[in-house]
Amino acid sequence: MLHLLNLLAAISLLVWGTHIVRTGVLRVFGESLRQVLAKSFSNRLNAMVAGIGVTSVVQSSTATCLIVASFVGKGIVSTTAALAVMLGADVGSSLMAVVFSFDLSWVSPLLIFVGVVTFVSQQDTGAGRVGRILIGLGLITLALHLIVDATRPLTQSPAVRALLVALPSDILLDIVVGAVLTVLSYSSLAIVLLTATLAASGLVPTGVALGLVLGANVGSGVLAMLATGRASAQVRRLPVGNFLFKAAGALAAIPLLGQAHILLQEFVGDVHQQVVIFHLGFNIVIAAVFIGLTGFVARITEKLLPTRAVGAGTERPRHLDPSALATPSLAISCAAREALHQADVVETMLRGIMPIIRNNDVALAEQLRQMDDTVDELYTAIKFYLTQISREALSERESRRWTDIVSFTINMEQIGDIIERVIQDVEDKKIRKNRSFSDAGMAEIAALHERLMANLRLGMSVFLDGHARDAKKLLEEKARFRDMEHEYAASHIARLRENTAQSIETSSLHLDLISDLKRINSHICSIAYPILESAGALSKTRIRQSRFAALPPEME
Template identity: 40%
Template sequence: MGAKVLLDLLGGVALLLWGLHMVHSGIVRAFGSRIRRFLSLVLQNRYRAFAAGVGVTAILQSSTATALMLSSFTASGLVGLVPALAVLLGANVGTTLIVQLLSFDSSVFSPVLLICGVAAFKRGTRTIVKDMGRVAVGLGLMLLSLHLLLDSLAPAENAPGARQLFAALTGEPVLALLIGTLMAWLAHSSVATILLTMSLSAANFVSPVPALALVLGANLGSSINPLMETGSANPAHRRLPVGNLINRIAGCVLFLPLLDPVARLIQAIDPNPVRLAADFHALFNVVMALLFIVPLQRFARMLERLLPDVKSGNDLSIPLYLGESINDTPSVALACAARETLRMGDIVDSMLDQAMTAILMNDRKLVTEVSQKDNAVDGLHEAVKLYVINVTHGPLDEVEARRALEVLSLAINLEHIGDIIDKNLMELANKKIKRQLHFSAEGARELQEFHRVVRDHLRLAMSIFLSGDLKSARLLLKEKARVREMEFAASENHIARLKEGRIDSMETSTLHIDILRDLKRIHSHVCSAAYAALKSAGELDRAPQQPAPRWVNPQQPFTVHDSDAVLQGKTRA
């Protein structure tokens, strides 16, 4: 009897966690980019940030997800620490809304949500309809799991052994707090732990004070996950999760001695044992938000002193050569920018090498590494771009202006190459890995040869950018025709294998053609370095003469409109 009750209880908890996961993943798929954009726009002051945290977490139904999203923003410098902390205070309050909603008897809505969700997911023609169907199914499963938890606990309500076990586990408030902390940490969700506590309270397995201690533990445990999942070695990147953890610990220290009078107060207002945990969860988070929202500036300064910004030499996204030479000689500053751009080229070259290995060997680990390197390339591109634009605020002669354009052009093209590798080639690699497909021996050799030529030309382009060698630039442009012929020949050979009925070629046909297309796109970006060198030497004078960049003439200053044209790749090199 006891084993069956325990098994049913674990099954109900698992169903609850899966429902939470479906709701969260459905919301992120439907509105994830909009939520990120919304957060980046509204974080102007702590009070607006607090309100945004309440709303976003009420939608996502996970303060952990909000914390992880904000941690990435603060780590990249997009969001200040004070508004980010305010969002987390709001996120903690936002988790109380879903708990309050589920504390009422809403079991009648479970089958309705499940039916509507399955219909939308199966029959929906638009992606957002399918995603909202996923959300509806998740909510239905959550409500169903609560019903199952109550039904599972009902047979054990009169079993003295079960009551003694729960009484022993939750008899001491400190022990109950630790159990709640462990449960929330394992489940990655304070909501799931509090809903389980509500079910135990409804079945009279835990008395009011231990129930409130479990809620305290749930709030504490949910703040540990973002801290453990912050993988950066830089202590500054842990300021936000540490700040949230300090808030939770302070709340536990404040409320733990007051659990008995607080329980009596809540029961006097609302005697329903199911809503006891939900009401205390809301009270706890509102009080802690009020206590921390005003001194948030001083709290942030304390965290900055406690966790200083330490740059790691292993972080590829940190510029190494962009010093303070902007205010000195522009030619020196542009040389620094060129060195950083060459470093970008080295990273992109390693990405291109790993990409083909990941595709051919079905190596999922390499796919992840390539994606991480693309993030580093994006960061370096942003740093080089802003650095060169700052250099152009002063007067430049024509040679320096042309060099600035060359640096910007190459940095932009390298960033585009990184995106093609990450967003296109690695997506194809994931499809191949998921389906466990393999190229034919001939097809693999053709892809490897095409990849080798593109990679050799990337290295040649870096050499042209560094030396301005015109002979190499002419050679690189002539190679464009050979690359087109190689792509055409590889496609013809692939079609011939399809006509022969080769199973491995049929299974990988789309992947094969798409990889050739993406490698050719990469080669087009590679060739931009040759155009820049030949243009500087006057060998492309048959093209319409371009006026000198406006920053060459101090009397005709470089404007934001001009910078937009450069950054969007509209300026010819």
């Protein structure tokens, strides 16, 4: 029992080591990886080379698949080019298996020692994040040696040997077992290395090991499909196409396994090396055979997963791509785009206030009130999406952007609530009672509304670009708007003294309206706080902590 527990712990350490390396690399090179992939789709060969390079660094063909699938979903790259990238990604993953199959016993303690020292001493720097990667690499090599030590006693167990006797008789069963293990561990690299170690220890016959390797390749394709199961049809095409490559390759390899085993025994003496070389050779052959068929398979996936027409008026979340969560830098961009979508809905609501006031449009009032539900739903969706992003894989700048998006969406959600109350007040106190503002009062409200629309557009620009100059300009609008509110409130009181009938009838609504517009403007101007704080340009009399920037303006 103790030996089995040690084996499970070693396997867990292997999976955890690959996770640390993957998240560490994405944190250090995340945006660069996106740029490399985005610029490498000029032809299929370049795309395949890009897939090899990126996956060799990330150590996960599944992670590469999720990155590229999100590009396909956004129309940045065609499915044909993306499939070429995935053929290279599978070769890159198998190359890493070959690297880790060598005797690296002396490397493990060195990597862990250097990595820990670097990470602890310079945790918040680029060097510290590289140290994290070194720790992960050290844990991978250490886990492989622990697996060897843990399996050695198990090879002597008659019960274990009897359990494995049935496996060589059914290659399809071997493939299924390998695929299931890969899905459970979320790492085909870990399962291939584990299989090679077990085969070298004599616990698993080499023929069974080759079947398990085929299953690991199929399992990695299943993993990507599961990860994108709730994404759009465009996003799911790449995982499906990649799975078709792997499944077809595995089926074609079944009758050739015996001959492949003989060739490996003839040219490669070490059993461990036989397994990893077979894994590499399988993926190289798949890439060579199918690189010319990527267009054909892309058309098949397009027929299997046709694009569904989306109505122009739909306001559901458009940019929160679940497959992008594997790449935090890409997920942050998706969340920012959805936040701007939320702001567009708020802008539509704000623009509709004046037609309701001027025309007593009850139907439009009802439509805009319903849009507040959309704003709330988008806020909830964005917030939930952000919580799914791995904070440990974010750089310092991306962490600030994460906070900026939260602050922005909170302000948009609260603006939507205020607009809904404004519309309800106009309907209750003006439309139903058949009252009208005075000409002067209407002009004042229109002037405030026009300034508010301009400030909202400026706020969206500040959120998108993050320019400190525009953020300062937006913050200055807060004082200007407050002065306008005071001026117009005084003018209204003057009209009351003159016994202007319309002003008397709508006095309460008028004062509440300009007060609510001021509150909306305060929320808009709050967008500038985190931008100015990041630039070090926020006055000492202003809020200094970025977490406070998300609070409602009335709590400042």
